[in-house]
Amino acid sequence: xxxxxxxxxxxxxxxxxxxxxxxxxxxVIPRGLSEDIVRMISAKKQEPQWLLxxxxxxxxxxLTMKEPAWGNITFGxxxxxxxxxxxxxxxxxxxxSLDEVDPEIRATFEKLGIPLDEQKMLSGVAVDAVFDxxxxxxxxxxxxxxxxxxxxxxxxxxxxHPELVKKYLGTVVPYTDNFFATLNSxxxxxxxxxxxxxxxxxxxxxxxxxxxxxxxxxQFERTLIIAExxxxxxxxxxxxxxxxxENQLHAAVVELVALDNATIKYSTVQNWYPGDxxxxxxxxxxxxxxxxxxxxxxxITWTQVETGSAITWKYPGCILQGDNSIGEFYSVATTNNRQxxxxxxxxxxxxxxxxxxxxxxxxSAGHGQNTYRGLVRIAKNATGAHNYxxxxxxxxxxxxxxxxxxxxxxxxxxxxxxHEASTSKIGEDQIFYCRQRGLSSExxxxxxxxxxxxxVFRQLPMEFAVEAQKLLSVSxxxxxx
Amino acid sequence: xxTVRNLHARVAGREILRGIDLSIKFGEVHAIMGPxxxxxxxxxxxxxGHPEYEVxxxxxxxxxxxxxxxxxxxxxRVGVFMAFQYPVEIPGVNNAYxxxxxxxxxxxxxxxxxxxxxxxxxLIRDRMKRLDMDESFLNRPVNEGFSGGEKKRNEIFQxxxxxxxxxxxxxxxxxxxxxxLRIVANGVNAMRGANRSFLVVTHYQRLLNYIVPDVVxxxxxxxxxxxxxxxxxxxxxxxxxxxxxxxxxxx
Numbered sequence: 001x002x003x004x005x006x007x008x009x010x011x012x013x014x015x016x017x018x019x020x021x022x023x024x025x026x027x028v029i030p031r032g033l034s035e036d037i038v039r040m041i042s043a044k045k046q047e048p049q050w051l052l053x054x055x056x057x058x059x060x061x062x063l064t065m066k067e068p069a070w071g072n073i074t075f076g077x078x079x080x081x082x083x084x085x086x087x088x089x090x091x092x093x094x095x096x097s098l099d100e101v102d103p104e105i106r107a108t109f110e111k112l113g114i115p116l117d118e119q120k121m122l123s124g125v126a127v128d129a130v131f132d133x134x135x136x137x138x139x140x141x142x143x144x145x146x147x148x149x150x151x152x153x154x155x156x157x158x159x160x161h162p163e164l165v166k167k168y169l170g171t172v173v174p175y176t177d178n179f180f181a182t183l184n185s186x187x188x189x190x191x192x193x194x195x196x197x198x199x200x201x202x203x204x205x206x207x208x209x210x211x212x213x214x215x216x217x218x219q220f221e222r223t224l225i226i227a228e229x230x231x232x233x234x235x236x237x238x239x240x241x242x243x244x245x246e247n248q249l250h251a252a253v254v255e256l257v258a259l260d261n262a263t264i265k266y267s268t269v270q271n272w273y274p275g276d277x278x279x280x281x282x283x284x285x286x287x288x289x290x291x292x293x294x295x296x297x298x299x300i301t302w303t304q305v306e307t308g309s310a311i312t313w314k315y316p317g318c319i320l321q322g323d324n325s326i327g328e329f330y331s332v333a334t335t336n337n338r339q340x341x342x343x344x345x346x347x348x349x350x351x352x353x354x355x356x357x358x359x360x361x362x363x364s365a366g367h368g369q370n371t372y373r374g375l376v377r378i379a380k381n382a383t384g385a386h387n388y389x390x391x392x393x394x395x396x397x398x399x400x401x402x403x404x405x406x407x408x409x410x411x412x413x414x415x416x417x418x419h420e421a422s423t424s425k426i427g428e429d430q431i432f433y434c435r436q437r438g439l440s441s442e443x444x445x446x447x448x449x450x451x452x453x454x455x456v457f458r459q460l461p462m463e464f465a466v467e468a469q470k471l472l473s474v475s476x477x478x479x480x481x
Numbered sequence: 482x483x484t485v486r487n488l489h490a491r492v493a494g495r496e497i498l499r500g501i502d503l504s505i506k507f508g509e510v511h512a513i514m515g516p517x518x519x520x521x522x523x524x525x526x527x528x529x530g531h532p533e534y535e536v537x538x539x540x541x542x543x544x545x546x547x548x549x550x551x552x553x554x555x556x557x558r559v560g561v562f563m564a565f566q567y568p569v570e571i572p573g574v575n576n577a578y579x580x581x582x583x584x585x586x587x588x589x590x591x592x593x594x595x596x597x598x599x600x601x602x603x604l605i606r607d608r609m610k611r612l613d614m615d616e617s618f619l620n621r622p623v624n625e626g627f628s629g630g631e632k633k634r635n636e637i638f639q640x641x642x643x644x645x646x647x648x649x650x651x652x653x654x655x656x657x658x659x660x661x662l663r664i665v666a667n668g669v670n671a672m673r674g675a676n677r678s679f680l681v682v683t684h685y686q687r688l689l690n691y692i693v694p695d696v697v698x699x700x701x702x703x704x705x706x707x708x709x710x711x712x713x714x715x716x717x718x719x720x721x722x723x724x725x726x727x728x729x730x731x732x
């Protein structure tokens with residue numbers, strides 16, 4: 001049976017459920033970027049001198065850098081002097097407890113399905129809620145504190161645990177790393193901080209929910225997670241933004257550090273506003289995420305489900321420094337309508353007998369362009385390193401595109417590197433088969449897509465796997481006639 | 482229950498069906514036989530609503546309703562099931578999940594309660610026994626990595642779970658060895674009853690030894706050229722199809 005594209009091609013409008021705006025009194029700083037702005041952000045956060053100095057050296061480095069142009073993405077020029085680098089809801093007074101979170105903000109998160117009352121939360125999940133440039137609430141802080149686990153906003157960590165921040169900040173993603181990471185280092189506002197002490201298995205999922213609300217602002221959050229010897233933590237982030245005609249920049253940095261025998265699982269469900277059908281508006285998601293398996297037998301797993309954003313540019317990677325350390329990357333990236341994604345990972349093998357696994361599933365519909373870009377580097381001394389990569393692309397319709405750019409740099413002859421890739425199309429025959437069993441076309445596509453993504457969804461914590469699946473079906477809504 | 486009047490249909494611009502008339506009552510099993518290219522499979526696919534086949538003339542009513550006006554999923558929900566000649570693979574989706582989704586859609590349409598996981602498992606274990614299927618099958622992806630025989634058995638298994646009013650079997654016997662053929666036939670026979678009919682499309686008489694039809698139709702060049710009892714199939718086996726195509730006067 002041949003595949004007729006005609007019926008698969010009828011694109012209808014999709015709906016973005018999280019596109020509302022919360023009208024709230026804001027504290028914003030003047031637009032544009034300069035040393036004064038960097039100083040102003042630092043002053044607002046009452047930061048110590050060493051952090052201001054770090055920001056300033058980042059800013060000076062950034063002035064000498066150029067936007068990267070190698071991505072398989074196209075976008076108009078970004079006017080960095082037009083962006084507002086700091087926006088925060090005006091605090092009515094100092095919060096003594098979660099109950100005092102501004103009702104408007106509370107309602108916003110409630111609407112997004114993230115209640116900030118601990119008793120209403122999914123059991124076993126602690127949430128840090130970030131609204132524009134600041135963290136507005138962190139749940140279960142005390143309970144985790146009793147176990148010696150620190151889970152708080154980045155700003156709080158700077159004040160309460162400066163020795164930890166100072167020790168690890170910029171050690172995985174140096175301030176000179178790349179244009180967007182360097183920009184972040186200069187102007188980052190808030191984010192989450194987690195520290196799991198030696199031998200502790202964090203008993204609940206830690207999660208951060210990022211919400212962009214203010215207009216013409218960028219969000220530059222910074223997250224730092226440290227797992228001490230033998231510690232374990234599973235962390236999840238989610239993100240949404242209002243629908244707006246102009247593009248908004250989101251340039252985050254995430255650093256993970258796993259010491260001897262530690263494990264960090266980091267999962268992302270990204271649903272920033274993708275722009276409208278014609279590609280107007282949407283978030284530019286230019287993010288640098290990297291984990292360092294610093295200790296022996298340590299393990300870092302990145303799982304990402306990227307359904308939103310006008311453009312996604314991110315390569316969560318692992319530096320496998322400790323001997324026998326393991327890095328994993330599981331990714332589902334969808335592009336519908338005019339969305340573009342250039343995403344993948346970097347696995348840098350330095351230690352002996354290090355292992356990495358890459359499973360990437362790209363789904364393109366409409367005019368979406370989906371690129372996998374992955375680097376596997378095996379250093380000279382990384383004896384016995386092993387990498388397995390699998391990159392699959394699924395096309396819905398024939399106006400979209402899938403691209404794969406694997407880079408392999410092998411400097412040790414004992415390395416074992418495997419790469420598999422496939423491209424398939426949802427066929428009219430598959431859809432008809434499902435329909436003949438009573439399922440609608442939409443249900444059929446969702447079923448086929450979820451089957452395609454199964455290896456990745458399996459990596460997500462249960463509740464979020466369900467959420468991710470739902471999100472995926474919304475993001476592909478209308479992609480089949 | 483099913484009435485086909487003067488049905489004309491084409492695929493890729495070529496006319497395949499040139500005026501089919503057919504009437505099936507509740508409880509009957511009709512066999513459609515004919516040489517390759519006579520339009521047997523086209524008839525099955527047109528009844529199921531395959532989007533590549535275009536009906537150019539004629540009517541089909543199913544329990545008094547206009548079947549051709551329904552989309553494929555509605556046909557499935559009102560009780561028309563087609564066992565595919567080439568069952569399609571759906572990687573990553575396990576059989577149990579797929580079947581549960583299908584069954585609950587069909588049940589919802591009929592106004593029955595959706596089955597929960599326990600009730601569903603009880604039902605399918607029973608049906609699996611009927612078709613001599615191994616439990617491990619439930620966790621395997623739909624048709625992926627199945628042998629030809631397993632795929633065909635899976636089709637009949639799905640039919641046994643979905644319990645349609647009309648089962649259309651499109652060359653279900655092709656590629657089956659004799660043991661598998663017997664299992665498949667037993668599965669179908671177990672479902673025969675006063676409230677269910679079958680249209681069995683086959684090239685060979687062999688299947689009809691096991692699924693004994695009430696009526697046999699012979700299709701040639703898009704038309705039914707002969708209809709008769711089960712003996713007609715034996716006659717065909719004996720003489721081949723060529724004698725049917727000769728002008729009536731010479732017979």
